[in-house]
Amino acid sequence: MALAMVAIGETRTIKELRVKEEMKRHLQDLGFTVGEKVHVVGENASGLILLVKGARIALNRGLATKISVA
Amino acid sequence: MSYTIALAGNPNCGKTTLFNGLTGSKQHVGNWPGVTVDKKEGSYKKDKEINILDLPGTYSLSPYSAEEIVARDHIVKEKPDAVINIVDGTSIERNLYLTMQVLETGVPTVIAMNMMDEVEKRGDFINCQKLSEILGVPVVPIVARTGKGLDALMEAVRQAASEEKRSGQLKVFGEEIEGAVEEIRKYLTEGTPEDQQWTAIKLLEGDEIILDSLRPEQADAVQDIVRKMDSRYNGDTEAAIADKRYQYIGHVVKKAVRRFQAGHTETKSDRLDKILTNRVLALPIFAVVMYILFAATFSENFLFIPGLPSPGVWLAGVVENAWGALTGLVEGGLTSLGASDWALGLVLSCMDGVGAVAGFLPLVLVLFLLLSFLEDSGYMARVAFVMDRIFRHFGLSGRSFIPLLMGFGCSVPALMASRTLENDKDRKITMMITPFMSCGAKLPIYLMFAVTLFAGTNKTFIVFGIYMIGLLVAVLSAFILGRLIKGDEISNFIMELPSYRVPTLKSVLIHAWEKVKGFAVKAGTIIFGSTVLIWLLSNFNGSGMCGMEDSFLASIGNAIKVIFIPLGFADWRASVGVVTGWIAKENIVATFGQLFGGVSDEVVEAVSAGEEALPAITSVFTPAAAWSYMAFNLLCMPCFAAVGAIKREMGSWKWTLRAIGYQMLTAYVVAFVIYHLFGLFY
Ligand SMILES: Nc1nc2c(ncn2[C@@H]2O[C@H](COP(=O)(O)OP(=O)(O)O)[C@@H](O)[C@H]2O)c(=O)[nH]1
Numbered sequence: 121m122a123l124a125m126v127a128i129g130e131t132r133t134i135k136e137l138r139v140k141e142e143m144k145r146h147l148q149d150l151g152f153t154v155g156e157k158v159h160v161v162g163e164n165a166s167g168l169i170l171l172v173k174g175a176r177i178a179l180n181r182g183l184a185t186k187i188s189v190a
Numbered sequence: 191m192s193y194t195i196a197l198a199g200n201p202n203c204g205k206t207t208l209f210n211g212l213t214g215s216k217q218h219v220g221n222w223p224g225v226t227v228d229k230k231e232g233s234y235k236k237d238k239e240i241n242i243l244d245l246p247g248t249y250s251l252s253p254y255s256a257e258e259i260v261a262r263d264h265i266v267k268e269k270p271d272a273v274i275n276i277v278d279g280t281s282i283e284r285n286l287y288l289t290m291q292v293l294e295t296g297v298p299t300v301i302a303m304n305m306m307d308e309v310e311k312r313g314d315f316i317n318c319q320k321l322s323e324i325l326g327v328p329v330v331p332i333v334a335r336t337g338k339g340l341d342a343l344m345e346a347v348r349q350a351a352s353e354e355k356r357s358g359q360l361k362v363f364g365e366e367i368e369g370a371v372e373e374i375r376k377y378l379t380e381g382t383p384e385d386q387q388w389t390a391i392k393l394l395e396g397d398e399i400i401l402d403s404l405r406p407e408q409a410d411a412v413q414d415i416v417r418k419m420d421s422r423y424n425g426d427t428e429a430a431i432a433d434k435r436y437q438y439i440g441h442v443v444k445k446a447v448r449r450f451q452a453g454h455t456e457t458k459s460d461r462l463d464k465i466l467t468n469r470v471l472a473l474p475i476f477a478v479v480m481y482i483l484f485a486a487t488f489s490e491n492f493l494f495i496p497g498l499p500s501p502g503v504w505l506a507g508v509v510e511n512a513w514g515a516l517t518g519l520v521e522g523g524l525t526s527l528g529a530s531d532w533a534l535g536l537v538l539s540c541m542d543g544v545g546a547v548a549g550f551l552p553l554v555l556v557l558f559l560l561l562s563f564l565e566d567s568g569y570m571a572r573v574a575f576v577m578d579r580i581f582r583h584f585g586l587s588g589r590s591f592i593p594l595l596m597g598f599g600c601s602v603p604a605l606m607a608s609r610t611l612e613n614d615k616d617r618k619i620t621m622m623i624t625p626f627m628s629c630g631a632k633l634p635i636y637l638m639f640a641v642t643l644f645a646g647t648n649k650t651f652i653v654f655g656i657y658m659i660g661l662l663v664a665v666l667s668a669f670i671l672g673r674l675i676k677g678d679e680i681s682n683f684i685m686e687l688p689s690y691r692v693p694t695l696k697s698v699l700i701h702a703w704e705k706v707k708g709f710a711v712k713a714g715t716i717i718f719g720s721t722v723l724i725w726l727l728s729n730f731n732g733s734g735m736c737g738m739e740d741s742f743l744a745s746i747g748n749a750i751k752v753i754f755i756p757l758g759f760a761d762w763r764a765s766v767g768v769v770t771g772w773i774a775k776e777n778i779v780a781t782f783g784q785l786f787g788g789v790s791d792e793v794v795e796a797v798s799a800g801e802e803a804l805p806a807i808t809s810v811f812t813p814a815a816a817w818s819y820m821a822f823n824l825l826c827m828p829c830f831a832a833v834g835a836i837k838r839e840m841g842s843w844k845w846t847l848r849a850i851g852y853q854m855l856t857a858y859v860v861a862f863v864i865y866h867l868f869g870l871f872y
C-alpha cells in the first residue's frame with residue numbers, strides 16, 4: 121500500500137519508489153531504500169513526518185502516495 | 191606548510207558551528223537547511239597556515255540542488271588537502287552515507303563525530319576507536335557547540351593532511367560491482383587512480399554531469415557496461431549501489447554503536463512536533479508567533495498594556511535622544527568655531543539624514559534578534575513544511591517559504607537562499623517575489639509615515655498592514671507568474687526536520703550583530719555619501735548656491751514627478767526619494783530628513799508623545815498618497831545590491847530585467863489602486 125495511508129505510530133517497510141530518477145536518487149541519499157523501515161511520527165494537511173535511519177523527515181502527501189510500503 | 195581543509199557534512203550537522211569554533215569567525219548558524227549556500231573561508235585561529243572552508247550541506251556527492259554542486263565540485267575538483275567530514279552522531283546511519291562517498295573520492299579524510307553531548311544524553315555509545323579501525327580514517331568525537339574535542343580533531347587533521355593519508359580500499363560493493371568499476375576505469379584516461387575509481391562509481395550510478403564530460407567513444411563504452419549491469423540489477427544499478435553502501439554502514443554501526451534503547455522512543459522534538467505541526471493548531475500558532483515578533487519590535491502598547499513601549503520602540507527612543515543631543519553638540523561646537531553657514535548646513539543636513547536611519551537601527555536589531563532565535567530553534571523547517579500545503583495553491587512549494595521569510599531581514603541573503611530550491615520555475619518565481627517581502631531597510635519608511643500622518647492610528651497596525659500588502663502581492667504574483675513562466679510543475683516536498691534546540695545566546699547575538707553592523711556600515715558609507723550628494727544637489731544650481739526649490743535636485747525631481755501624478759505623490763522631493771531608495775532603501779528617510787528638514791529630533795518626541803512629527807510631509811501627502819507611496823517603494827525595484835544578487839542568481843540579464851520590469855509594473859499598478867481605493871475612505 122501507499123505510504124500516505126499509513127497511520128501515525130506504525131512502522132512499515134519500503135517496497136518501491138515510484139518516482140522520477142532524480143527524486144529516487146535524492147530519496148536514497150536521505151535513507152529511503154527498498155527494504156528500509158519507516159516509522160510515521162506525525163501527520164497534517166501538508167503530509168507526513170517520518171523517521172528514517174534515525175533522521176526526521178517531512179514529505180508531502182503527493183510524494184508519500186508514490187512510495188509503496190508493506 | 192599551509193593546508194586547505196574543507197568541512198563537509200549533511201545539512202544541520204554542525205559544520206558552521208565547527209567552522210566558527212575553529213576560525214573564530216562569526217558565520218550565521220541556523221538550525222534549518224540552506225543557511226550556508228556558498229563556501230566560506232577562514233583560517234584556523236591556532237595556526238594561520240591552515241585554511242578552512244565551510245561548504246554547503248549535502249546528503250550525497252550526487253548533487254540534487256544547486257548548492258550541493260558547490261560541495262561536490264570542491265571536494266573532487268579543487269581537492270582540499272584534507273576533508274573534515276562532520277557526522278551528526280544522533281543520526282549516524284544516514285550521515286555515514288555521505289562519509290562512504292567522501293571516502294570513495296580518496297581525499298585524506300578525518301571524521302568529526304559531532305553532537306556527542308546529545309548522543310550521551312540519550313544514553314547511546316559510539317565507539318570512535320572501533321569506527322576508525324573499520325573505516326581506516328581517524329574518527330574524533332567532538333561537541334562543536336561547546337568546542338570540546340577540537341584540538342584533538344585538528345591534530346588528526348594536520349597529520350592526515352601532511353601524510354596525505356587516505357582510507358584504504360573498503361570492501362563495500364561486492365565483486366560484481368567492483369568488477370564493473372574496474373572495467374569502466376579502463377576507459378578513463380585522465381586523473382589519478384583515486385579520481386578514476388570515483389568517476390567510475392559515479393558513472394555506474396548514472397551521473398549525467400560526468401557522462402556528458404566524456405568523449406563520445408568513452409561514453410559509448412561506459413554506457414554498454416552500465417546497461418549490462420542494469421540488466422543484472424533489475425534496471426537499477428544505482429539503487430543496488432546505494433543498498434550496498436547502506437548495508438556496509440549497517441554492519442559498521444552494529445559493531446561500533448550501542449543504543450540505550452532499540453527502536454524509536456518519543457523525544458522532546460516529537461512531543462513539540464505534535465503541537466507545532468498539528469493539523470489544526472499549526473497555522474494559528476504560526477500566526478501568533480509572527481504577531482509576537484512584530485509586536486515586540488514595533489508596538490507602543492506592548493502585550494496590550496497601554497503606553498508600554500516594546501523593547502524595539504524603547505531602544506529607538508534612546509538612540510534618537512542620543513543622536514539629537516549629539517547633533518545639538520555638533521551645532522554648538524561648529525557655531526562657536528565660527529563655521530560658515532554652508533559648512534554648518536552641510537554637516538547638519540548630513541547628520542539629519544544619517545540620524546534618520548540610525549534612529550531606526552534598534553528596531554532592526556530587535557527584529558533580527560527574534561528572527562535569528564526562531565531560525566536557530568528548528569521551528570522554521572517546520573513552518574516550511576506546514577506552509578507547503580498553502581503555497582501549493584499558488585504554485586510554489588513550502589521550500590520557498592525559507593527565502594521569503596529571510597526576505598523580511600534582507601533581500602540579498604534571501605535571494606541567495608533560493609538556491610536550495612531544486613525546481614527551476616519555483617526558484618525564478620521565488621526570486622521575483624522575494625523583494626515584496628518588506629526588508630528591514632524599508633521599515634523606517636513606514637514608521638516615518640506612521641508617526642507623522644497616522645499618529646492617531648495604532649502604529650503596529652500601519653506597519654503590519656503594509657507587510658500584509660507585500661505578502662498578498664507576493665502570493666498573487668506567484669499565481670500569475672506560475673502561468674506565465676514555463677517549466678516543470680512543482681510536485682514534491684521533502685525536507686529533513688532538525689531536532690529542536692535551544693539557541694545559544696552567542697549564535698543569536700552574533701547573527702543579529704552581523705546584521706546590525708551591516709546596517710551601520712551602510713549608514714556610514716553609502717547613506718552618508720548619498721546625503722552629501724543630496725545636500726550638494728539640493729543647495730546648488732548652475733549659478734551657485736540657491737534655495738532648495740531652485741536647485742538641481744528640484745529640477746530633476748520636477749522632471750520625473752509627472753510619472754507619479756496618477757499615484758498621488760507628484761512632488762519633487764517624493765520623486766527624489768524613490769530614486770535614492772534604489773541606492774539603499776534607508777535613503778528614502780534620510781532624503782526626507784534632509785529635504786523636509788530635521789526628522790530625527792521630532793520623531794523621538796512623536797514616538798514618546800504620539801503626536802505629529804513632520805508637518806511638512808502632511809502638506810505633500812494625503813493619507814491615501816502616503817499608503818500609495820509606501821506600497822510603491824515596497825514593491826518597486828529593490829536596492830542595487832539586491833538587483834546584483836538577482837543577476838548573480840538568475841545568471842542572465844534577460845531574467846533580471848524581466849524581474850525588475852515585473853516589480854516596477856506591479857508597484858505602479860498596486861500603488862495606483864491603493865491611492866484611489868484608500869482615497870474613498872480617508
Ligand atoms: N547539542 C549540540 N548542538 C549542536 C552541536 N553542533 C551544532 N549544534 C547545533 O546544530 C544546529 C545546526 O548547526 P549549524 O552549524 O548551522 O549546521 P550546518 O548546517 O551544518 O552548518 C545549530 O542549532 C547548532 O547550534 C553540538 O555539538 N551539540
Ligand SMILES: [Mg+2]
Nearest residue numbers: 205206225226
Ligand atoms: Mg551551515
